[in-house]
Amino acid sequence: MENREINLTQTTSNTVEVSNFGITKDGQTINCYTLKNKNGMCVEIIDLGGIITSLLAPDQNGNWEDVVLGFVDPKDYLENEYYYGAIVGRYVNRISGGKFTIDGKEYFLNKNDKTNALHGGGQGFSHKIWDVEVLENTEFPTLKLSNFSKDGEQNFPGNLTTTVFYTLKEDNSLEITYEAQTDKTTVINLTQHSYFNLSGNFSEPIIDHKLQIYADKFLPINSNLVPTGERGKVHNTSFDFNNPKVIGEDISNNDEQLLIATGYDHTWIIDGSGLRKVASVYHERSGRLMEVSTTEPGLQFYSGNFLDGKFPNKSGGRNKMRTGFCLETQHFPNSPNQDDFPSTILRPGEKYSSKTIYKFSANNNLWKL
Known part of the structure; x- marks a missing residue:
């Protein structure tokens, strides 16, 4: 597979653009959604894992550069072993021993980090294809991402419905709102896992930040x-x-x-x-x-x-x-x-x-x- 050229450009209006990201998973085409505001900020998000693959931010000279790490070859997002830019769940970070107890019942999770369950297990939210809707008639460009996680998925209890909103505002802020409901008592802990390098050069270490x-x-x-x-x-x-x-x-x-x-x-x-x-x-x-x-x-x-x-x-x-x-x-x-x-x-x-x-x-x- 050829590497996908990253070519985001500035804009003078608030828009959301949709394109083919160039890969498929389980026969389903992965789409890319680019949120743009009037200042020139662009945020590129794919429906696989709700991953932020690119984010343009201004420097002191008015230059806009990508400041989030990502893969050059799109197919590497299918595994995404670093969780680049992904929505992570059902439970971000580590659960010791891959187990926990709710109301006297013990649950055993998929251990994918030595003795721990990490970031929701080997096939957590970061590796699922989310349903994406571009919201109309909103003040700012907004995506609504939805995911249904079945009872027992990665051994977590409860049918869990999760919704995440990405909103790009005119003050160059990216607002991320998470919502979820369950039909059975469960645990939940969600986050966004972007890696940042504000230099715009991903070969430079971030220790000077x-x-x-x-x-x-x-x-x-x-x-x-x-x-x-x-x-x-x-x-x-x-x-x-x-x-x-x-x-x-x-x-x-x-x-x-x-x-x-x-x-x-x-x-x-x-x-x-x-x-x-x-x-x-x-x-x-x-x-x-x-x-x-x-x-x-x-x-x-x-x-x-x-x-x-x-x-x-x-x-x-x-x-x-x-x-x-x-x-x-x-x-x-x-x-x-x-x-x-x-x-x-x-x-x-x-x-x-x-x-x-x-x-x-x-x-x-x-x-x-």
């Missing part, structure tokens, strides 16, 4: 990358990003938690409730700023430690270690097995609801050292 996370505590992990149940204080540690700090400043410290994960792969505990800003990332040379807001209680910062150079990147190099980072808004990993973590239980008659916003701008004087 300056990160700020508005959190005083994080979740320490064990050797299986599962939270121990403790709540660690970040003050005067490698995990303190309350003041903007270059990602690479402490990443190589002789810190047990960093050594376990080969970098950052941890959840920060976000205080407060409702939609609030939880993190900001700034790339000084380009002037690009990304701000993250969410209703979720946790933020997983992953510094791309397991990117291994196996695949070419969109800049002509390889997807090497730490050439992208993730800021995944979510409930805590392994919550079904930790009674004092925020609950991820969803019961019949209840509605799961979550919102996250990624906002992009440019400023050549921000956070100068």
Whole structure:
């Protein structure tokens, strides 16, 4: 299969364009939906996994460049072993031992991460084809993605109906709204798994990006990358990003938690409730700023430690270690097995609801050292 040429262009109007992505799965053609706003921002999303395959953001000189990692060859999205840009569920992150108990009944999941169930199992939401509807008569370009997960799929209980809305606004923010309902008590924890590199060059490491996370505590992990149940204080540690700090400043410290994960792969505990800003990332040379807001209680910062150079990147190099980072808004990993973590239980008659916003701008004087 030939590599698909990525050729997004700016626009002067709010639009959604639909095209053939060039691959099929189970005999079904994969389509691509490009959301565009009047400023020139473009976000490319496919119905396979709800994956964001490209996102154009401005720099301080008015240049628009793609800032999300992705595959060059479309067929590599069929496996997507890094979960590039995908909607992840039913349960993002790890469930220890691949099992949990609800109302006295034990459920055994598909273990796809050594002893853990990771990101919903081997064939979770990230690998399913979603039904996509382009919403009409909306103020901003909006996609509605729907997915029906049968009772027992990946061994999770309950028929679960999930809806995700992608909305591109005129302030260059991408708003992601999640909704779900079940007919049987289950667990749910959804996120968006894009890897970002605000330099626009996917061969450059992201350790020069300056990160700020508005959190005083994080979740320490064990050797299986599962939270121990403790709540660690970040003050005067490698995990303190309350003041903007270059990602690479402490990443190589002789810190047990960093050594376990080969970098950052941890959840920060976000205080407060409702939609609030939880993190900001700034790339000084380009002037690009990304701000993250969410209703979720946790933020997983992953510094791309397991990117291994196996695949070419969109800049002509390889997807090497730490050439992208993730800021995944979510409930805590392994919550079904930790009674004092925020609950991820969803019961019949209840509605799961979550919102996250990624906002992009440019400023050549921000956070100068």
